[in-house]
Amino acid sequence: xxxxxxxxxxxxxxxxxxxxxxxxxxxxxxxxxxxxxxxxxxxxxxxxxxxxxxxxxxxxxxxxxxxxxxxxxxxxxxxxxxxxxxxxxxxxxxxxxxxxxxxxxxxxxxxxxxxxxxxxxxxxxxxxxxxxxxxxxxxxxxxxxxxxxxxxxxxxxxxxxxxxxxxxxxxxxxxxxxxxxxxxxxxxxxxxxxxxxxxxxxxxxxxxxxxxxxxxxxxxxxxxxxxxxxxxxxxxxxxxxxxxxxxxxxxxxxxxxxxxxxxxxxxxxxxxxxxxxxxxxxxxxxxxxxxxxxxxxxxxxxxxxxxxxxxxxxxxxxxxxxxxxxxxxxxxxxxxxxxxxxxxxxxxxxxxxxxxxxxxxxxxxxxxxxxxxxxxxxxxxxxxxxxxxxxxxxxxxxxxxxxxxxxxxxxxxxxxxxxxxxxxxxxxxxxxxxxxxxxxxxxxxxxxxxxxxxxxxxxxxxxxxxxxxxxxxxxxxxxxxxxxxxxxxxxxxxxxxxxxxxxxxxxxxxxxxxxxxxxxxxxxxxxxxx
Numbered sequence: 359x360x361x362x363x364x365x366x367x368x369x370x371x372x373x374x375x376x377x378x379x380x381x382x383x384x385x386x387x388x389x390x391x392x393x394x395x396x397x398x399x400x401x402x403x404x405x406x407x408x409x410x411x412x413x414x415x416x417x418x419x420x421x422x423x424x425x426x427x428x429x430x431x432x433x434x435x436x437x438x439x440x441x442x443x444x445x446x447x448x449x450x451x452x453x454x455x456x457x458x459x460x461x462x463x464x465x466x467x468x469x470x471x472x473x474x475x476x477x478x479x480x481x482x483x484x485x486x487x488x489x490x491x492x493x494x495x496x497x498x499x500x501x502x503x504x505x506x507x508x509x510x511x512x513x514x515x516x517x518x519x520x521x522x523x524x525x526x527x528x529x530x531x532x533x534x535x536x537x538x539x540x541x542x543x544x545x546x547x548x549x550x551x552x553x554x555x556x557x558x559x560x561x562x563x564x565x566x567x568x569x570x571x572x573x574x575x576x577x578x579x580x581x582x583x584x585x586x587x588x589x590x591x592x593x594x595x596x597x598x599x600x601x602x603x604x605x606x607x608x609x610x611x612x613x614x615x616x617x618x619x620x621x622x623x624x625x626x627x628x629x630x631x632x633x634x635x636x637x638x639x640x641x642x643x644x645x646x647x648x649x650x651x652x653x654x655x656x657x658x659x660x661x662x663x664x665x666x667x668x669x670x671x672x673x674x675x676x677x678x679x680x681x682x683x684x685x686x687x688x689x690x691x692x693x694x695x696x697x698x699x700x701x702x703x704x705x706x707x708x709x710x711x712x713x714x715x716x717x718x719x720x721x722x723x724x725x726x727x728x729x730x731x732x733x734x735x736x737x738x739x740x741x742x743x744x745x746x747x748x749x750x751x752x753x754x755x756x757x758x759x760x761x762x763x764x765x766x767x768x769x770x771x772x773x774x775x776x777x778x779x780x781x782x783x784x785x786x787x788x789x790x791x792x793x794x795x796x797x798x799x800x801x802x803x804x805x806x807x808x809x810x811x812x813x814x815x816x817x818x819x820x821x822x823x824x825x826x827x828x829x830x831x832x833x834x835x836x837x838x839x840x841x842x843x844x845x846x847x848x849x850x851x852x853x854x855x856x857x858x859x860x861x862x863x864x865x866x867x868x869x870x871x872x873x874x875x876x877x878x879x880x881x882x883x884x885x886x887x888x
Contacts, residue, residue, distance in 0.1 A: 452482020
């Protein structure tokens, strides 16, 4: 088993290495484009490569997340080699985290248990020509849920789970026309593969151009964007997406700017009867009373109907608040490439900024905190589901992070509705004809919290809880999932930590009806930096 897993890990090594060198900074860790507080101080050229090893023992009473009497317990041992790397040089900035989890059961292997699992997250940017030519890149391997109405992935069960591999490489050229304007030409090639029958592997090619005002403009500004995308699907016809928008903004006061614009969208999916292209408009304002607070509101019309965007952000010395609402045409593929959930790293980046002004040190502190508390890359991270259809997604996200002398708390809440725009024919193989309309209109809502308390300089306590409600508005199927984790982590020395965690999970074990399951587990593991 380990030889097979090892060969798979070697095949993935070039992907991880290439993503480091060609890669787009998990942007938010090193160069945050969101409402930025104080500017980061420049760092000296550095890079770090840290091999890691996790050794786990897991005792669970429901290894396959099966319902009722079909549940059976198992003692699982896990070996997880990996690495963490940061690059912060004048030419290359990036981040990568890779783990290979290999499982071995002490009892006979039961159906539904995995043998191994890969996890990769790599982002970065390379500056090939000073302030002119760049290459951004991204690569990831994650275990995600296939349906919102099935089991919640736990890492070692294959129930309702698939390995999704995503990658993106994007060269761009920046041109500055004095103080008048700045233009960017960009080409992006990306791919999504789920190794799942019915969800086709896809490769996208996107050409885009953007032009915005330069520093010579005073109160009036503009930006123009246009893109043309072709998505090639191994199972279906190619899809073409064209977008364009032109926006003007005027600085009415020092803290208030008004905006207005026109836009155009064109999708060639097979629609349910409505339009799939058309012109639109938007108007709104941005209020920035300080460098720590901002509010953006936009109202407009797109080809699918009314469109609204609200973004609110506030940062104090010990808190970060964020509220976002938006609507967009999206797909499973698009959500895998550009997750629309709450970015954990963004919250922690702003929360830790006063303590770690250096970007690289802050990135390391964020990574260490996320490993210690078991936080995922996004909160919540289970709202995407498999579909080949285009949908109108309306999503509200709110989050707050609080940092105390000994306590850190992250709270998030979301509400998402996805309404199908294209026909269900493209999902017939993936979902089957009996449930082909189940994902026509899906409403999801949830809350999550992560609490960390530093008991001593060497020991911390962690509590994580999450509840998600899913409803098919077409079939009236309603399910809920929930989890509660309590853990204690102790630092053995500078490079080793020991952790013990208790976990309780409950959810639904069927895609078509409400059949509950529960899992209780205890995990003990040792984390070593080599």
